[in-house]
Amino acid sequence: MMKAGLVEAGEASKAMLHPKKTRGLAVFDLVLRLLAIAGTLGSAVGMGQAEQVLPFSTQFFRFDAQYDDFGEFQLFIIVNSIVCGYLALSLPVSVLHVVRRRASGKSRVMLVFLDTIILALLTAGASAAAAMVYLAHNGNSAANWFSVCQQYTEFCQSVSGSLIGSFIAMVGFVMLIILSSVALSRNH
Amino acid sequence: MMKAGLVEAGEASKAMLHPKKTRGLAVFDLVLRLLAIAGTLGSAVGMGQAEQVLPFSTQFFRFDAQYDDFGEFQLFIIVNSIVCGYLALSLPVSVLHVVRRRASGKSRVMLVFLDTIILALLTAGASAAAAMVYLAHNGNSAANWFSVCQQYTEFCQSVSGSLIGSFIAMVGFVMLIILSSVALSRNH
Numbered sequence: 284m285m286k287a288g289l290v291e292a293g294e295a296s297k298a299m300l301h302p303k304k305t306r307g308l309a310v311f312d313l314v315l316r317l318l319a320i321a322g323t324l325g326s327a328v329g330m331g332q333a334e335q336v337l338p339f340s341t342q343f344f345r346f347d348a349q350y351d352d353f354g355e356f357q358l359f360i361i362v363n364s365i366v367c368g369y370l371a372l373s374l375p376v377s378v379l380h381v382v383r384r385r386a387s388g389k390s391r392v393m394l395v396f397l398d399t400i401i402l403a404l405l406t407a408g409a410s411a412a413a414a415m416v417y418l419a420h421n422g423n424s425a426a427n428w429f430s431v432c433q434q435y436t437e438f439c440q441s442v443s444g445s446l447i448g449s450f451i452a453m454v455g456f457v458m459l460i461i462l463s464s465v466a467l468s469r470n471h
Numbered sequence: 472m473m474k475a476g477l478v479e480a481g482e483a484s485k486a487m488l489h490p491k492k493t494r495g496l497a498v499f500d501l502v503l504r505l506l507a508i509a510g511t512l513g514s515a516v517g518m519g520q521a522e523q524v525l526p527f528s529t530q531f532f533r534f535d536a537q538y539d540d541f542g543e544f545q546l547f548i549i550v551n552s553i554v555c556g557y558l559a560l561s562l563p564v565s566v567l568h569v570v571r572r573r574a575s576g577k578s579r580v581m582l583v584f585l586d587t588i589i590l591a592l593l594t595a596g597a598s599a600a601a602a603m604v605y606l607a608h609n610g611n612s613a614a615n616w617f618s619v620c621q622q623y624t625e626f627c628q629s630v631s632g633s634l635i636g637s638f639i640a641m642v643g644f645v646m647l648i649i650l651s652s653v654a655l656s657r658n659h
Contacts, residue, residue: 348613352611352613352614353611353613353614354605354611355602355605388656388657389656391652391656392649392652392653392656395648395649395652396649396652399587399590399645399648399649400645402587402590402591402594403590403594403641403645406590406591406594406595406598407594407595407597407598407601408598409595410594410595410596410598410599410602411598411599411601411602412602413595413599414543414598414599414600414602414603415602415606417542417543418603418606418616419614423540423541423542425536425540425541426540426541426607426616426619427617427619428606428614428616428617429615429616431614431615453591457587457588457591460583460587460648461580461583461584461587463652464579464580464583464584464651464652464655465580467652467655467656468576468577468579468580468655469576
């Protein structure tokens, strides 16, 4: 009983001594989440709008390319939408960490848990799409897969561009996880 | 001065109250690292040995497939080797966390930092390779990329199999990061 009292007194005084240190981290956490929302939303929309129709056609066939010709690009849109949704749902928790003077360790650990899984998901989706973009640009002579970007230059440009948002969001998540662990190491 | 004394007393008594809780986590951390070493090493070696020569040839051409026909598979081996090397280097730190009764927060934060970056690297490498394996199996009719696995069945099987180790290691890393954050939230 005596010991428990000491622990609480110690923790409370420590939290009062460094209230701004973790608040700064919490604000940065919120900013990173907003940045990652913008990145993933931009990626999903950019990929969804990538389409190009070539200015010639045969009687039976129209030459066009769009994202749903490639399973990896469909996956990319789905993954980015999921991540964007998760980020929107995690915003209230992040705001709570800014507002409350002493954030509980449990909500931070939960955020690290979910952030890590979402980081893996986002990285997987973005890398699979990047591998396909690379192949579309360069082809693979050993497998007789020819570059499609020589015909569909515009399509390839928009697809390549839409990857950027995802990679920005990935860097954001890595920083988020590190921030949370720093906050956890300080805020107890 | 009085407050500082209270903080230290509180922390020390808390650490003495729960010494086994974080030790169990540290042992699990070590086991996960050993598992991930086995996984990434197996993946790198498995991919490196994947080769198949078809039982026919023309005067000018021998039909064979091996990992270095695909840039993504070369990348896969490099990434798995880097991750395996990092894990080997991180073992002493992990052992230190088991041996020492109160591990410092700094070494844990450093591990979370590096683990997160390495998780992103490993996921990127494994996903790019998985995208190529998927394409080798199924082809893509829109881009006129035909499946190569109909001829190179054995090659495709060994390549697909070698992905497993990487994905086991990925799950290991996600658990490592979560474990570290739980340990950080307890051990202060």
